Amino acid sequence: MGFIWGMRLRGASKKVITPVTSWSESEPEITIPPEFLCPVSIDLMKDPVIISTGITYDRTSIEKWIESGNNTCPVTNTILTTHDQIPNHTIRKMIQGWCVEIGSSLIERIPTPRVPLMPHEVNEICRKLSSATRRGDYEKCGEIIERIKKLKAEGEKSRKCLNENGVGFVLCECFEKFSGDEKLTAMLEEILSLLTWNVPIGSKGLTKLASASSFHCVAGLLKSKDDSVRENAAFLLKEILASDETRVHAFAVANGVAEALVNLIRDSVSSSATKSSLMAISHMVFQKPDNASEFLDIGLVNLTVEMIIDGNNSVCEKALAVLDAICETKKGREEVRKNALVMPLLVKKIPKVSESATKSSLSVILKLCKTENAFAVEEAVRLGAFQKVLLVLQVGYGEETKEKATELLRIMNTKMKIMSDDDDDDCVDPSMNVSQEAILMF
Missing domain, CATH: 3.30.40.10 (Zinc/RING finger domain, C3HC4 (zinc finger))
Incomplete structure (x- = not known):
């Protein structure tokens, strides 16, 4: 039937x-x-x-x-x-x-399906590309790269098969081999594009991209007139800088990466490009705080504040991480304090965006309160930070976030007692004071 x-x-x-x-x-x-x-x-x-x-x-x-x-x-x-x-x-x-x-008028004939890409086929592609790379045969490499591009376009299953069977590494090998040849820029841009969907690239592949010639090439493409190329370059730079190799961060400074990343954010190329740039900047500054000076001179603080105000949650999270990195240095904290919007924004974002954003906000406030004058503490208290931080301890965040919240509460609680004892200050509710024992309970 x-x-x-x-x-x-x-x-x-x-x-x-x-x-x-x-x-x-x-x-x-x-x-x-x-x-x-x-x-x-x-x-x-x-x-x-x-x-x-x-x-x-x-x-x-x-x-x-x-x-x-x-x-x-x-x-x-x-x-x-x-x-x-x-x-x-x-x-x-x-x-x-x-x-x-x-009858075709009622039902379409089902086409013959394409046979899915198999691991042994990908292994053969990798072997041929690796061999052509070693020989310096850029024409053959170009043909294989074009084939990989077509296979990637077949669908998620093919992309997954390519990713899981070593294509990323041989593409990195090829990129490093020809990175010094400006005549092959188009091929290098294709490799860059293919690598953006081949994450995680793996430590061996990143080592190839972190070589002096490869990094110089990626940094050069970050200044391209083609926005899609700039976006891909920022994505790869973010991956390379995350390796935290000292020499890589030295390459970044030498190749003018700071200004190129800030320009990419200013140009509002895409949300993805902005996020990649912000993550690359935070890696550069956290790894080497002295790099903050280079970013401060080109107006990064005000630009980051704009991202916190206008960006989506993901962009906001990355921007807060950049502020946190900048506040590692005295000059960075001074620049952050100059922007009157910083403290209100930091307090407002606790704990609205994400745990990562909350941790960054707490970290920035803590650094300002610990190392700057007492005005930072007073401002945070007046903006309602005390209640927000207390809420963080009740929500169930991770230990590192709770540690920052607890330390910040101690600092603010001390300041609030002083403020409430001041006869000239009627803006603080003494009932908001919380004992040290209550703080430690969390």
Whole structure:
């Protein structure tokens, strides 16, 4: 006995088979042979495959089943000894023949699916690209890179297969080999683009990108006139700088990376480019605080404040991390204090954005209160920071965040007692004072 299905054509951009819930003369009925239906989706199979138990499923359905953590055959409930899927060409040809027989006016013929990319194919691609790179055969490298680009465009499964089988490393090898040749800029830009979706690149690949010639090339592309190239370069620089190698940060200073990153933020190329630039800046300053001076001279503090005000939560989080890094130095703290919006924004962002943003906000306030004059503490208290920080201890954040909150509460609590004892100050509610024992309870 077949399954009765109907075709809903009205208002559809392409023909789709859907179950009929109410019969109508305007919706012709189609009986789909049960052997053409996927046991999981109960829909016509477009790419039938056989798994280890001998049951045929539509590839997409069985892959979703396995990726969801299931390790059994949906029909037999037998434990799968392997997740390999073999195309069932016989069933596929039968389905295609049936589609033609039904008539193209009612149902589209299912095209022959592309065979998924396999690990051994990727390994062969890596071998050929690595060999061509060692020979210095840039033309062959270009051909292979173009093939990788096409395979990547086939879909998520192909991209995943490429990522998991060493393509990232050989692309880094190739980039390093030809990074000094300006005539090959177009090929290097293609490699850069491919590497942005090949994260994590891995320590070996990053070592190749962190070489003097590679870094110089990436820094040069960061100043390109093409915004997409600048965005890709910022993404890779962020990954390289995260390695915290001292020589890499020296390369960054020597290659004028600071100004290029700030310009990329100012140009508002994209949210992704802004986030990558902010993360790269925070890596540079945290690793070597002296780098902060270079950023301060080109107006990074005011620009970062703008990002906190106007950016989405993710951008705001990165911008707060940059402020935290800048406050590692005395000059940085002085520049931050000059901006009247900083303290109100820091207090406002506790604990609204994320734990990471809250930790950065607490860290900046703490650095200002510990190392600057008492006005910073008083301002934080007046803006309601005490209540916000107390809330942080109640929410259940991580230990590092709680430690910063506890230390900041002690400083503010002391200041609040002084303020409440001041006869000339009627702006502070003495009931807000919390004992040291109460703070330690958290």
